[in-house]
Amino acid sequence: MLSWNTSTHFCNWHGITCNSTLTRVTELSLQGYKLKGKISPHIGNLSFMRRFELGNNSFHGNIPPEVGRLSQLQIFKVENNTLVGEIPSNLTYCTQLKVLFLYGNNLLGKIPTEIGLLQKVQLLNFGRNQLTGGIPSSIGNLSSVTYISLTFNNLEGDIPIQICHLNSLTIIALGVNNLNGTFPSCLYNMSSLIGISVSDNQFSGSLPSNMFHNLPNLQALVLGGNHISGPIPPSITNASLLSLFEIVENHFVGRVPSLGKLQNLYRLNLGKNNLGDNSTTGLEFLKSLMNCTKLKILALSFNNFGGHLPNSLGNFSTQLSELYLGYNDISGEIPEAIGNLVGLTLLTIYNNHIDGIIPTTFGKLKVLRVLGLRGNNLSGKIEPFIGNLSQLFYLDLRANQFEGSIPPSIGNCQILQHLDLSQNNLTGTIPLEVFNLSSLFDKLALSHNSLSGSIPEKVGKLKNIDFLDMSLNHLSGHIPSGIGECMMIEYLYLQGNSLQGIIPSSLASLKSIILLDLSQNHLSGSIPNILQNLSFLQHFNVSFNMLEGEVPTGGVFRNASAVVVTGNSKLCGGISELHLPPCPVKSKKLAKHHKFRLIVVILSVVACLIVLSCILTIYWSRKKGKKPSLDSSTIEQLAKVSYQSLYNGTDGFSTTNLIGNGNFSSVYKGTLELEDRVVAIKVLNLQRKGAHKSFVAECNALKNIKHRNLVQILTCCSSTDYKGQEFKALIFEYMRNGSLEQWLHPPTTSVEPPRTLRLSQRLNIMIDVVSALHYLHHECDQLIIHCDLKPSNVLLDDDMTAHVSDFGIARLLSSIKGITTKQSSTLEIKGTIGYAPPVGCEVSTYGDMYSFGILMLEMLTGRRPTDETFEDGQNLCNFVAISFPNKLSQIMDPRLTPIEENEMNLNPIVEKHLVSLFRIGLACAVESPKERMDVVDVSKELHQIRKALVGTSSILGNDLNIYP
Template sequence: MRSTTRFYRLFLSLAFNALMLLESHGFTDESDRQALLEFKSQVSEGKRDALSSWNNSFPLCSWKGVRCGRKHKRVTRLDLGGLQLGGVISPSIGNLSFLISLNLYDNSFGGTIPQEMGNLFRLQHLNMSYNFLGGGIPASFSNFSRLLELDLISNHLGHCVPSEIGSLTKLVRLNLGTNNLQGKLPASLGNLTSLREMSFDENNIEGRIPDDIARLTQMALLELSMNKFSGVFPPSIFNLSSLEDLYIADNHFSGRLRHDFGILLPNLRELNMAVNYLTGSIPATISNISTLQKLGMNHNSLTGSIPTFGKVPNLQWLLLDTNSLGTYSHGDLEFLSSLSNCTKLVFLLISRNRLGGDLPIIANLSATLIYLGLSANFFSGRIPHDIGNLISLQMLGLGGNMLTGPLPTSLGKLSDLGLLSLYSNRMSGEIPSFIGNFSRLTELDLSYNNFDGVVPPSLGNCRILLHLWIEYNKLNGTIPREIMQISSLVNLSMAGNSLSGSLPKDVGRLQNLVTLNVAHNKLSGKLPLDLGTCFSLEELYLQGNYFDGTIPDISGLVAVQRVNLSNNNLFGSIPGYFANFSKLQRLSLSDNNFEGCVPTEGIFQNSTIVSVFGNRNLCGGIKELKLKPCFAVGIALLLFSVIASVSLWLRKRKKNHQTNNLTSSTLGAFHGKISYGDLRNATDGFSSSNLIGSGSFGTVFKALLPTENKIVAVKVLNMQRRGAMKSFMAECESLKDIRHRNLVKLLTACASIDFQGNEFRALIYEFMPNGSLDMWLHPEEIEEIHRPSRTLTLLERLNIAIDVASVLDYLHVHCHEPIAHCDLKPSNVLLDDDLTAHVSDFGLARLLLKFDQESFFNQLSSAGVRGTIGYAAPEYGMGGQPSIHGDVYSFGVLVLEMFTGKRPTNELFEGNFTLYSYTKSALPERVLDIADKSILHNGLRVGFPVVECLKVILDVGLRCCEESPMNRLATSEAAKELISIRERFFKTRRTARR
């Protein structure tokens, strides 16, 4: 029996060895050959004959990219990376059953990953990165039980990450970045306990990071940037103490960072958490991570001070821009001195924060510093003279501060400078000629300063300059011809200076120019003939000069989108080729001396695109332009026009006889009335560039009154809108005899006719440079260029509320006749230089003691709800008369909006759930849950007195917007309580400092 058993064992052993020998030398070698030939048949070869050796003339193991095992001569490695191969991956590749490594990196394979690849159970290394593979990750990949590396970066893979991926328990490297993966990360990732590198960056993965990731304790690299992850910063990451590189930028992570961040992750080399919603302060323990080389926390909502980094000698990048760091004070830059120990620092960006004080001596910063970004803060004083010691500097951003004085001469030492940005400061002196020595300069922005003198011709030496912005300074002299030698220029803006002379004739050399802006200077002469050869030009602004002659042939500017030639002395006919400019969005030819017929084709069919008023000798055009006809069809037609015009005038005169008498008496209170022509000139023809707001009955323009050299706001009534005349008269009557520091001052008014014979009404107010309260409370709803550079603090909001309450108390009680505003809301509260509030827009106001039938305002009143939805008192919706109680309700809503950051019309509020109930349900315990987060991030310590102040302020708002008018606070009481809150706030803060 035993001998039989031994025989069978020997037989089976010999048979197995024979089969293995046959497999390695015979028929299975042929299966590998056939699999590769089938693979080749579906490949398009980018390089010439890249796979030419793949034929029966060469041994299989000598084919390009093919490696075989020493014993069995089976294909174990296939390396085809970077050969520019295309086509699709054949399923036959799954027949290479001995394959250990497959590299198809950096090719152009399309299609999907074949399921048959799951047969490669011996596979340890798989790299198919940088192709065009689509579809999902095959579930058959779960068979790769020996896989160590999986690289599929930069393809078009979609669908969710399969949960089966958790079965690859030996995986050391997992790279699925730059695809279209969706859904959530599976919890099964926690099974990959051998993993050291994991990347899912640049996908569409959402949701929270699974807690199971805490089990990946060997992890050194974690890349999750540019997805849609949300929730608080994942606490599971703090278990990964071996992490060296962490990238979670550009997601929706929120919450505060733990104070022991640097203790729990002590081995970090690179940390990128930019573009999230992180709040609170930067943990000071981060500055104790001695291995740290790159730190990016920019584009968040971080507050507090910047920690010192003296213990981080290898720091190269420190990116903290676009947060709310700092307290506007001199101590905000104390961290800079510690950076003298960071001798390898290359990038330092702290722009767009709340950092204040004078710029310190920065000579001790690293000599390797390339990028220094300090823009959009509150720095004052002069640029330090020792800035020239930063000899490696290539980019210097100091714009959007309050810097004064001239440019220091040492700046000329920075010969490698490629970007110099100093916009919106208060700098003065001449533009130094040494800037022309910056041969690598690509961007120069000196706009909105007080630089004077001439434009230095040496700028022409900056031969690779792309952007030159020197607008709105005090520059004079001529435009140097040398500027026209900079053929690389894309943007050239010199607007708002006192430049004289002509536009250089060789402007046509600027073949790459996209924007040319020399508006509002003193330029004269004829426009250059070769202006039409700037074929890349999209925006041309020449308005507000003294150019004369005809428009040269610029028909070649087929890419142009905006052309403004208004307010010059140009004459001749309007070229017909403008009609063919398909991309043109705005053409302004107003206030010149053009003559002849206005075209009616192309863009000239749209009066919102074309502006031609102020040219007396123009005719024709579409009827919306309201120009005289270009031809006569007989005396009858002329007489008919005259008769029709006279009849219309008589009807208007009769209709407005009574109102005009009232207008005359009302406007009599405003001395020095202004004409339509004056206002048209002061607003650049009511240009959209001067538009600062619009409302129910008109639009508001910024204007410079040359007679008084004063900037004002001009509210132009839309007389086609029903009720506009009533609004005009209500505003004049309300404001003519009242004076209060918190009212917008009505300077004068205009009751006239325009150049087309239409009624024209306008109100001229003092200009409020800080815009409306609405734009400060909801900056996310306006264009970025118009957004305030910061948010309002708690104290500033409280002061504004007190200002509004004070003026309402004056209107309701202390005015010669009580007045109800009837339309109080944030857009009607304007802010001056000091953020003092001024109530505006009395177009719906009522004099409360004049409600008999003979009353002027009763004659002009209209039925229906008064005010704006959300702010109007509930009794107005039921036909109630305007009253001071209605204003109190609106004020209460305004206070709640100011301190919660929620509009009363927010989509959160439906049915009986309103801003009132939302606030009331949270008081007093949950006040911080409903408070506007920007208040809490504005440099205030959350605790007493902030919490107590918010409770009392919101309670005042609630008591003002009670449903019953009789239960509402009087404005005098509201003002007193708010003032009392402010006094207690200051008292408590002073006590706390002691």
């Protein structure tokens, strides 16, 4: 935009085109320049304007009605902004319009009935707004239109029959509205149509049997999420150009016609209907699909298909990537020929009547990521070839009849996140390789088998596991103390085994645990009192063991309905609702003995204190007059490197190695001498007031804490530079993927294509950050308040795991509720504008939660809290609140839900959980500190959302509406 100045003629400004003879502006094209502000009504004076393009910016306010003066305007594109108000009827005065794109804004009201005046318009897109009312019948006057999209609005009523007058129409997209009724019969005679998308409405009726005879050019038909019934039209056999056919979640019945002539078919989704009629020949149509060499996704789940899987499945194209067959009545064995489908990334055959073994040919499916065979009659051993499937992250073999031992080769599946082998006939010990799968974070379920041996200490390697179930086996030995290292576990089931010994007190380290079941074992000793400190614990079952002693009365033990202790005859005490006998009162003689011992102990302690006091008095008298270094006590606990080492490792702190700047420091990429290791070197700018305190604060905060989601300090340097000036630096692990800031707001000057984060990645980062906060607020010996949580302080490693960094203004509090600030690192800085809490008060955990809420909203919307479009009292919170919860598509980061001309619909299941994410962000960022969500509750809900979303949506990697 440097050319936009008074010394350059406006016809030479970037993005401006003028009429060469009259020197009048004819085109303004500035799409995707991050421009802000309102569209000036003065554009109405540019009477020669033919092309006006401001899409993919941040313009707000109304579309000025003065646009109607532009009688020569042919293209008007303002998509993906935050424009509000109604569509001005004056816009229809632009009778030369050919392209009208308003999608991705916050426009309200009805579609103007005058829309029919735009008889030259060819492309019309009003999608992703908040439009209401019906589709005006005047739309039938758009005689030149080829493309209409009204998706993601609140439109209601039926499709006007006048739409059939549009002889040039090729694509009509009306998905995600409240439209109802049946399709106008004339719609099936529009031979020009190549795409129809009307999913997620209330349409009913059936499809005429001959509909495809009159739609010879149709390439995409998307009808999912309606109430359409009847059979699939047999005329589909002649729809040779059809590439996408989705009728998921309707009421279709009957047999599926032969589809062999659909050689362009890419995605076939018939899920959640009543197709098949349970006949043994219901799957015969699969043979015809061998000719569909482009088929990539085939979904038949939740129907009534019966019969056997044909061997011809193995003759499908290797292009086939996802095959969904679950929840039908399919019987027989799995054909060995499926092993020929080497392109499969997902195969689910849940809850059918499949028997036999898993074919060894499955070992050839090297790119398989999801294998779900739950709820069948499969038998035999789980063969070692399972270890060849190194890309697996989801394996579910539950509720079959597998026998033999668990193959140790499963340890080769190093990215496995979900492993369920429960409800089988497995025997032998659990191989140690299973507990080496540190990738397991969702589930490890081995219950209802005949597994034996002990639970190894290595179980502690499952540090991120959420659900661990080894119940109803023949396990023996002690409960290993290492299980306390499974810090993220929420559900732990060990009941129905032969475990013995005591309940380890290390279970108190399971800060996130919700349910703990140790019943029906041979445990002895007492219930550790420390378990009453588990704030999440909602259910505790130790029934039918050999426990004794007093039952605690705090925490979960205050709720009789949450605690089960029956079958332990020697337990006593507890709350009265447990109906346990009172614990015996100690004898007077014993009491006197204890009293005497207590007196001796007290006297000994007093004597020791006197001696210690004398020693300290002598020591400090000798040190009198010497001023200790501000940071000596802190730095002495860290190994140090020399200034020369850092100087050489950064090429003299060259600007080419500079990777970031902050208030008190500059960060360089470098190496340490004698080590082949890249590090990040944070050099303090000691000339800045507060830099010394920042250095000490970061050392104090990081020297004794360690968590996978906190940046790891390696060493430090406290020395002088070559000029004799004081020099201080901290050395951290280097994060190759930079900061979250760089991903959310990539620099426009970059020559590389912008990177973006999928929803699954953003959710994982949210969970990583809240895990770090949970650790700082609840698990450290001394509570730590970060005080400066923002995207630039969230760093991403090679695996995109998030690490919270920069503790330069952190505060260490001695009270768990954060009501004292005596050990604060600085009294001047309390955070960054936009992320710091709006009300000035004592530093507390509430402030960090506010910052986290803003961080969440920024990750979901792609907008900074200091966005220039927020004016007149508006901020990120009320910007979101205006569209919450019904119109989130209007405020979501457009890179998260890309809008294209053949736009598909946002999965309603995903949308449901997006509402939850926005709700959490808003609940954390409320103005009143005590009304903000606690980190414990946030962590719990985010984990539940992630579990619900895995494998369910296009944004998370699977764009079908069929779920495992």
